[in-house]
Amino acid sequence: MSAALTARRMGASVLMIESANKDLRGGNSRHVRNIRYTHKAATDYVTGGYEADEYMADLMRVTDGNTNEELARFMIDASEDAVDWMLEQGIKFQPPLSGTLGLARTNAFFLGGGKAMMNSYFKACEKLGIDIVFEAEVETMEVADGRFEAAMVRHGGELHRVEARTVVLASGGFEANIEWLKEGWGEIADNFLVRGSPMNTGKVLRSMLDNGAKPIGAVDQCHAVAIDGRAPKFDGGIATRVDCVIFSVVVNKLGKRFYDEGEDIWPKRYAIWGRLVAKQPDQVAYAIIDQKSVGLFMPTVYSAIKADTLADLADQLGVDAAEMEKTIAEYNAAVQPGDFNPTEPDGCTTVGLEPAKTNWARKIDTPPYYGYPVKMGITFTYLGVEVNKSAQVIMNDDKPATNIWAAGEIMAGNILGQGYAGGTGMAIGTVFGRIAGEEAARHARN
DSSP states (O other): OOOHHHHHHTTOEEEEESSTTTTTGGGGGGGGEEEEEOOOSSSSOOOBBBBBHHHHHHHHHOOOSSSSSHHHHHHHHHHGGGGHHHHHOOOBBBOOOOOOTOOOOOOOOOOTTHHHHHHHHHHHHHTTTTEEEEEEEEEEEEEEETTTEEEEETTTTTTEEEEOOOOOOOOOOTTOOOHHHHHGGGGGGGGOOSSSSSTTTOOHHHHHHHBBEEEETTTTTTEEEEETTTSSBBBBGGBBBBGGGGSSSEETSOOOBBBBTSSSSSHGGGHHHHHHHHHGGGGEEEEEGGGGEEEEEOOOOOOOEEEEEHHHHHHHHOHHHHHHHHHHHHHHHHBBOOOOTTOOOOOOBSSSSSSOOOSOOOOOOOSSSEEEEEEEEEEEOEHHHHHHHHOOEEEESOOEEEEEEOOOOGGGGOOOOOOOOTHHHHHOOOOOOOOHHHHHHHHOOO
């Protein structure tokens, strides 16, 4: 959308090929809630400033330095006018959110969420005369010597050859392609749940890689969070997320803890928990809280499993009851006194426990007890095509493609080698989408 609107306003004739129908249009963006962007002060949508240096430090921390620092800094600096530009397209934002998300200062939230945002974008496209074809899937790309010539598009049961002077690839990742996921994860990928669009099968990406586009990122790196294990296989969206992890004790089916639940605020660490759960037996884990933590996190779509005793809760969850009781007893004994603060890291920690819980450590001792089964919910993949600051796709000879640009998840691996900070994906898509649209329109005109 960012590319299409920008290109059209520069006078280009734009055709958008959308694999979904009108109800499911917009890919993963219809599931988003907010955008992380650089800003100098509080506004109607954020509670304070978030300078580029802090944004960069946050990104370096969550990716563990696995990023193209030059491109990342470029994206962060360019994100400063993103919200103003989105407002110009008809997007609406809501006042800052309070609660445990910890994003009121850094991220602006869309009024009505991603679905409302995408509806506004489509409305803007219609007003500008952008042609959109629904239920049209690109099967292959025709590329010769780094130049796009045509796309083979299946629509209405027929295969069409669509030519254009320029092309912008904004087709997402391949998270809905379980066989491709297995190339990085092996057979356990069968147990993954896909939070995003079932249309994101990676056909455009695969075709571009086959045609000599330079890959970026690893096949097993992705945005993957802990979501409710009862969620649907595809398209459960953001509502399936389980946000109580920082207040809980998380055990696997053997009843054992395996990671520090309180490492940092949830938006900076939620995207590591999918991978952690994927490494556990049967790719499942269980977040356990007691009555004290009820109401401290975003409500869940699926009700928690509830019991008056830990042993009963373990039995209902299918966890080794004796081992889980032992684990929580050891945890309770290790909890140190402290001033609990649910909205920011509070230093409430454990001592002598491995792994430690470094924040929000409180005893699990107040019935009733609650448990949430969690599995790996994959949102989008990081393996993609390499780009430069102009959003041009780089080919295997290290030269930019003549007339091919990319934006969004298909090139997010340039910025996100691993890890995630909430709202970064929207910033990547908006910044590089606008650049890609401008560059593609200029090239087409020339």
